[in-house]
Amino acid sequence: MTPPGLVISAPSSGAGKTTVTLGLLRALAEQGVAVQPFKTGPDYIDPAFHRVAAGRPSFNLDSWAMDEALLHGIVTEATGADMALAEGAMGLFDGAAEAGACGIGAAADIARLMGWPVVLVVDVSGQSQSAAAAVSGFRSTIGEDLFAGVILNRVASLRHERFVADAMRAAGIAVLGALPRRDDLSLPSRHLGLVQAVEHPDLDATLTKLAAFVAENVDLPALRRIARAGSCADTAPVLAPPGQRIALAEDAAFSFTYPHLLESWRRAGAEIMPFSPLADEAPALDADIVWLSGGYPELHGGRLAAAETFLNGLRHHAESRPVHGECGGYMVLGEALIDKDGQAHRMAGLLGLVTSYAQRRLHLGYRHARLIAPAAGFAEGTVLRGHEFHYSTVVAQPDAPLAHITDAEGATVAEMGSYRGLVSGSYFHLIAPERGP
Template identity: 55%
Template sequence: MTAKAVIIGAPRSGSGKTSVTIGLLRALARRGIAVRGAKSGPDYIDPGFHAAATGKDGVNLDSWAMPPGLLSALAGEAAGDSEAVIVESAMGLFDGIPAEPGRSGSAADLAQLFGLPVLVVLDVSGQSQTAAAIAKGFASYDPGVKIAGVILNRLGSERHRRLAGEAIEALGIPVVGAVMRDPTLSLPERHLGLVQAGEHDDIETHIDRLADVMERSIDIDRVLDLMAPFAPIGSDTSAALPPPGQRIALAQDEAFSFVYPHVARHWRKAGAEIVPFSPLADEAPDESCDVCWLPGGYPELHAGRLAAAQNFRSGMQAFAARKPVHGECGGFMALGEGLVDAEGQRHEMLGLLSHATSYAERKMNLGYRRARMKAASALGPSGSAVRGHEFHYSRVIDPGSDEPLAEIADGQGNALGVSGGRRGLVSGTFFHAIARDG
């Protein structure tokens, strides 16, 4: 099977990339095409929608957090069983951080590394011919990034489409789609961004509606013609996060669900078994597992239920007395002594670490992280380094007395101090690990 691929980019977040991508994925799947979605950067929510649209796991391709060999390995896996791959850009197409060439985290890095063309989604609400100036800027900004076409979004009328579209096509840039303004196409949001696919009340109906709109609005045959062959060369998975154990008890429910697809997939490929359990259903980790992992999620929305889950609490305490436990972001919050919800009510958490966190006293923390372990944990041995990402509004209101887990720096190497906590076999931190530093 020979795959072809294209990147869906835009000038900024909120341009409609996700709706266009999801609709195109389902529209191609309807044609019987084996299609898979990918996401540039560290977003772990959109791959869930990609999977819902196609029936195939999504994948993150993050040029800052992943060295080129791992990027090629993951891209090769995505292409290996697909006829088409659609890569959705995070933020704007060229948005990343100052870094060595090809390691900025932007989707433009992927366009250059894999030689993929880009379709730019332009939100033209409030403008018409000016859209051509934006398209021209995209086409000329970086000679190594090929802009193959434009999809106009949020058009108000046929006249609006004609004015914007003709101005862009006069530059020699094809307009392959024109989507009318329709607020019902947007996905619901919450404090960390989009609601996850599994939480959407009627995800199948919504995805089918997006596909209906894209089939009417986009020349899908033209899109297929503009795709480029996608056969990544080289593969090096040495930077992939190794499984923290042979049998991994993984918390999985509405409170704990932020697991990067590539991480769980690599654990399984390395021979590990993932045994899910639900803290919200008052389940404890399987005693036969040799490590427990509490991923990120929204524990602040379910703090009362977690506090009342006595079987979960006692099971976690018994497990942590004998075997390693690690928590990321929301999992880190649940490992602490207490969590204050948005209404200011404090809920007792597991108490396996001594810190306390609050969502009532919010402070946004966002950015890439390079972490060096101060001691051995489920993330790796002492002195090892990982790359990851942090995105949360909750904050530590009581640091507790535990030893810090890691020394961290931002994506440009600026020291940020220590992060997380460790006590005995328990560790946790606010950042999500993506790959080994390399």
């Protein structure tokens, strides 16, 4: 059985799901409930906030990139919780155009696969009774058995709340809470989403305020009663580690590594050795592989260029052992990184890559990669599932391509990554290897 759980979703992005989820996680934790957070779809930033709010690691559940056995494996390995709370990405049914491993990456997929009912966070600003008609459509599409009710958000007044709530109840929709508009509780954001949890000033105090706000305006006992366990399918491990000792870049510039991958490496007996390039730390001398995570190196180009201990340690490691970079980590392996002001910063020079953040263009979506060369602990020909999300562009890339990469609809993606000797990288963020039938 899966633990009793709920999916917190919404009709669309921007409805306040993350704020509500964080408030729920902290409020339940303060009441002594061991609540296990999850995030549906590809997202690095929200799970870091979940971890601070709940005091437990948060894991991604992605039906496009992960098969059903892997999804259930991640859920069952996150043991010891009284309930699970999964925050959805985008709208309840939003995902890829084509199905992947066992779905399109939508929050609705996770609700169906895990048997967790959906609580819809509805931004009712600018409407009143009409909100019930829209929610009725979501309820009929997901099915009444999987629809638990709504939390109204950004309510303008008690009169406004009464109009909306009466219409919801007349339509047979349970109202589990109503949150007045509170602009002072919003979280700061930047181009890839929220500012990272590690950078947020006084995050704990903000979460405490959110918890009090949610506890005052949401029926927490009702949410616990509604949470439901589902049947558990066969489970599978996530991913073998790329080495026994993994030097992992980890700081404000390098923080985008999926928690389920790190947990699977640890469970397989690997030792993860974090180091901070921004603090000018070199990777451990006895590491089998250096893994440069994605993140925000474009915000720290000058500091990284001046981090000689880090850069020299990276170059020394690459003489005899593998180095792999994902997205931002890939950019740092190149010759130069051009920031938003057009200033070029010299990077490690282990690849001929030159990238520019001054020439901004959004690259976003699921990716399917078949390796042309060995990389990151995988053999040539291995098929991987992941995603891409960045604004930087490639100015120069003279090295051999690393992978043949397509999007979720099968169209070839131009940026194929690159490798030189034992050094490899790409904009591709790994989620899971593709398993055969």
